[in-house]
Amino acid sequence: MSRVVVLDSGVLGLVTNPKPAVEALRCARWLDTILxxxxxVVVPEIADYEMRRELLRAGRVNGIRRLNALTSHLFYxxxxxDMMLQAAEFWAQARRQGRPTAAxxxxxxxxxxxxxxxxxxxxxxxxxxxxxxxxGHLSRFxxxxxxxxxxxx
Numbered sequence: 205m206s207r208v209v210v211l212d213s214g215v216l217g218l219v220t221n222p223k224p225a226v227e228a229l230r231c232a233r234w235l236d237t238i239l240x241x242x243x244x245v246v247v248p249e250i251a252d253y254e255m256r257r258e259l260l261r262a263g264r265v266n267g268i269r270r271l272n273a274l275t276s277h278l279f280y281x282x283x284x285x286d287m288m289l290q291a292a293e294f295w296a297q298a299r300r301q302g303r304p305t306a307a308x309x310x311x312x313x314x315x316x317x318x319x320x321x322x323x324x325x326x327x328x329x330x331x332x333x334x335x336x337x338x339x340g341h342l343s344r345f346x347x348x349x350x351x352x353x354x355x356x357x
Contacts, residue, residue, distance in 0.1 A: 207243070207330075207331045207332060207333050207347075207354075208243075208244045208245075208246055208324075208325070208328075208330045208331065208332040208333070209238060209243055209244065209245045209246065209332075209333060209335050209354055210245075210246045210248055210281070210317075210320070210321045210324070210332050210333065210334045210335065211245065211246065211247055211248070211251055211278075211334075211335050212248075212251050212317055212334055212335065212336040212337070212342070212348075213250075213251040213254035213255050213313070214336060214337035214338065215231060215251075215335050215336060215337060215351045216247065216251050216252070216255045216271065216274070217255055218231035218232070218337070218351075219231050219232050219235050219274065220255070220267060220270040220271045220274055221267075221270075222266050222267065222270060230352070231351060231352075234351060234352055234354075237355075237356070238354065238355070238356055241356030242356070243356055244279060244330075245278050245279065246278065246279045246280075246281050246324070246332070247274070247275050247278050247279070247280050247281065248281045248283075248317055248320040248321070248324075249280070249281060249282050249283045249320070250283060250313050250316040250317050250320060251313075251317060252271070252275060252280070253313075254313050255271055256268065256271060259271065281320055281324055283316070283320060284323065286323050287316070287319045287320045287323045287324075288316070288319070289319075290319035290322055290323050291312070291315045291316040291318070291319035291320075292315075293319075294315040294318050294319055294345050295312050295315040297345075298315070298341075298344065303344070305341040305344075314341040314342055315345075317334065317342065318334070318341075318342055318344075318345035318346045318348075319345075321334055321346045321347075322345065322346050325346070331347070332346070332347065333346075333347040333348065333349055333354060334346060334347065334348040334349075335349065335350075335351040335354050336348050336349070336350065336351065337350070337351065
């Protein structure tokens with residue numbers, strides 16, 4: 205069985221970037237490749253929120269259109285109460301270990317993203333991996349890899 209790929213906000217930013225930057229083009233080709241191979245790709249609500257708020261703040265209408273187009277073609281994973289309860293557990297665990305994933309008063313999108321992935325994976329019985337630009341915080345809780353390293357089986 206193929207793994208489900210969960211996109212973080214950094215990867216969402218790359219694949220919806222309207223500018224032809226080299227890394228953005230590579231990431232868009234990577235996404236096309238894994239989709240063509242039949243891998244399931246998930247857009248978690250927390251990643252959409254992190255991307256969308258910055259696009260709205262900056263008035264980037266084309267970026268919002270591209271994000272909307274992408275999320276309408278992929279599986280969108282809404283945040284649930286179970287996910288937020290798990291995020292609180294991850295947040296507390298990281299702090300007890302003296303290795304926080306965000307500032308003390310921050311909402312901590314990484315804990316929420318990890319929780320969305322963990323709860324989704326447990327509920328569906330599917331192995332999930334977060335495609336990210338920064339593995340550090342996320343891999344402490346769930347499977348996470350640099351996006352380019354995730355390839356079809």
